[in-house]
Amino acid sequence: MKSEFEFIENLRTRYSLPKIGDDCAVLPKDSKTDLVMTTDLLVEDIDFKLEWSKPEFIGHKALAVSLSDVAAMGAKPVWSLLSIGIPEAVWKTDFVERFYAGWFALAKKFNVELVGGDVSRTPDKIVIDSIVAGEVKKGKAILRSGAGVGDLIFVTGELGGAAGGLKLLKDGSQYNSDEKIWRKHLFLKQLQPFPQVSDGRYLRENNFATAMIDLSDGLSSDLSHLCRASKVGAKIFADKIPFDKKLKPIAESFDDKIDFALHGGEDYELLFTVNPKKYFQAENEFKKCKFSHIGEITANGEIIELISGEKSQILQPKGFRHF
């Protein structure tokens, strides 16, 4: 069965669609500015479950995932459209009020204005389409396709926390606000992820990143998308991956951590590449920002190697896919 990535690549070729395939589409706005646009469809029981989350978190996450795409272009989010489809039984509850409260609380942090949307009835599941526009200096959006051989690979923040939270939920736990600290952290990484808009803009404004993508599907898949777009390969060093420290109680073995951090997805951190000459300028700054150097771009066409000590293995993209 074709994956959604193959399907999109086919569309792109057949209908000549040069603007699709990155985290956002880049469109000309005025003489100094480009507009970047993204849309994310979230479907109940596929992307979220009512019994695992709460309406405020779902509203927050609907916006956060799109802000993360804008962040991955190095752009500043500016406005949004939000379509929501609701079964009649849910419409009669306080779900929509609380959903929008969660959405607006996050929107306020980034000065994102809601400019439109649509409300529809659905037969029995909630669907949300989140559309966010951002602005970036003309010609300066950071694409997936800019990585060069020898560039260093970095990630922001720590990885695997969102997958850890998902494991707690799948194992039958439910979030409540007086959880132990480590559990609360993991739950919230999954249910209320924070988009790295500031880091994205910082990297753009300083011209540090040659390519960037957000970590939504999982490091193994997202790095593979970036390598395909840039027509390069990569090697990453297992001992340099910044595992989420709060994972410890549920992922003691190295393989568990690797699974969470490399294939789990939904951390909404940023993965980016930096020219090594530029890195000498950035080294101290990057330490302050807690960016982790995890690997290097190679000429080994679209192959990703995972180096653990003396061992090297080919890393297959095992992140999230719908089909």
Added chain:
Amino acid sequence: MKSEFEFIENLRTRYSLPKIGDDCAVLPKDSKTDLVMTTDLLVEDIDFKLEWSKPEFIGHKALAVSLSDVAAMGAKPVWSLLSIGIPEAVWKTDFVERFYAGWFALAKKFNVELVGGDVSRTPDKIVIDSIVAGEVKKGKAILRSGAGVGDLIFVTGELGGAAGGLKLLKDGSQYNSDEKIWRKHLFLKQLQPFPQVSDGRYLRENNFATAMIDLSDGLSSDLSHLCRASKVGAKIFADKIPFDKKLKPIAESFDDKIDFALHGGEDYELLFTVNPKKYFQAENEFKKCKFSHIGEITANGEIIELISGEKSQILQPKGFRHF
């Protein structure tokens, strides 16, 4: 239970959202141009049924309904994002290929470029979110709120055909290409509506319209939206309403026709108002364009009167609503 219109009005007030509530949001693009943006969510078994339509028609209609919103601002459509959620069983068929073929066939007519989107899995129903951007001369988008007392009310085209097609489908008929002409016409008005982009742009470029809205929910509801936004009332003349001539075999009585034309919705024609002084300039042109003068804006705050001969009755908005 609150309607979606009340809900949106509440959001608008509570969160101070001046840009929501028209057919499109109007956003500044550059020194000469505004961007208009719309999004329409289409849900299987609510907005379309697989057994009533075919994938090409669904793709066509997903784009057409958004183009119609752009038309209602007097803008030129330029690009689009398209999110689609599909159950796995449908993903394995040729549905998506044929859906996009229908979408692209219409997009080509208006030079609309697909710049992005999202593909997701759903548990069991198809959902589509269609997002279209248009461009219009700065400050010149035609809003719902511009109608003045004494303005004349017009519609493009003929009304009721889409509702007639829906009646055929609800009565158990299915579209096939060797239908009788009148039936084929009604089916296609419902399944493959054509957006009035040229008429919208013509009205804008000649500064003819003071206010405009597209006829998606039904004339009674859409005129009511326009009156509310403009803080005016209206009277319309039953004998001036351009009923779709192909309705005759299924709507012989006047009341049947009124139901189809006033409350049926989905004709995707345009409803607009014109200052009477301007109309003297436009009269001959309007005849060529087949625009019908159906009524007049009054000071009778948000009340719509339907005049039939000597009789006058208050027209309630009975068009489509989700909640």
